[in-house]
Amino acid sequence: MQASVSKFLWIASTAVDPQIRYSRHGWRVFPYHFLLKITPNLGVGKLMRSLKLLALLLSLTAFASAQRPQMPDKFTNLKVLPKDISKDDLISMMKTFTRSLGIRCDHCHEINEQAFEKSDFASDKKPEKDVARTMIKMNHEINDEFISKVKLEDDPPPKPVNCWTCHRGHVKPETGPPPPPERKPGEAPPGPPPTEQKH
Numbered sequence: 001m002q003a004s005v006s007k008f009l010w011i012a013s014t015a016v017d018p019q020i021r022y023s024r025h026g027w028r029v030f031p032y033h034f035l036l037k038i039t040p041n042l043g044v045g046k047l048m049r050s051l052k053l054l055a056l057l058l059s060l061t062a063f064a065s066a067q068r069p070q071m072p073d074k075f076t077n078l079k080v081l082p083k084d085i086s087k088d089d090l091i092s093m094m095k096t097f098t099r100s101l102g103i104r105c106d107h108c109h110e111i112n113e114q115a116f117e118k119s120d121f122a123s124d125k126k127p128e129k130d131v132a133r134t135m136i137k138m139n140h141e142i143n144d145e146f147i148s149k150v151k152l153e154d155d156p157p158p159k160p161v162n163c164w165t166c167h168r169g170h171v172k173p174e175t176g177p178p179p180p181p182e183r184k185p186g187e188a189p190p191g192p193p194p195t196e197q198k199h
Helices: 001-018 033-038 045-066 087-101 125-148 163-167
Strands: none
Touching: 087 163
């Protein structure tokens, strides 16, 4: 049993490092010798079962990763975004939209739940997609034409606005400030903030 385990580990290890060698004194390199050293009470049989379980888990993880929904590599029907936008930049922008509005891809896109690869991202069937395009244009105009000009002397440059500025995790942003705090009967309204005294 010891010999078969060593032979198996020799094949696996030499695939990674051809310089690994096995001597009559046993393994002196990772993984076999190292694993037995850190788990002296595990035994060869339990060690092999643990390695098989680890290999199975890694295989399942790889399979799940392969089955994970993937966006297409090429994009069509881009009317507002740059036509040469990279996949990474587009995905990053979409993630910003979902977090800012508390939504998923299907809010604007035609998503096939049974076969994600058959989803029609280019479709304009949902009116929310045109709303999103309008919001993108508005966002760009605010940042280019207004925010860039809002700067007082010695102030740092203002931060650009984005979806989160107004939506705060909701599809429809709040349209007004929160109501004033309730006052107890006979309580005077709050006065102006105290002025800072200079010494």
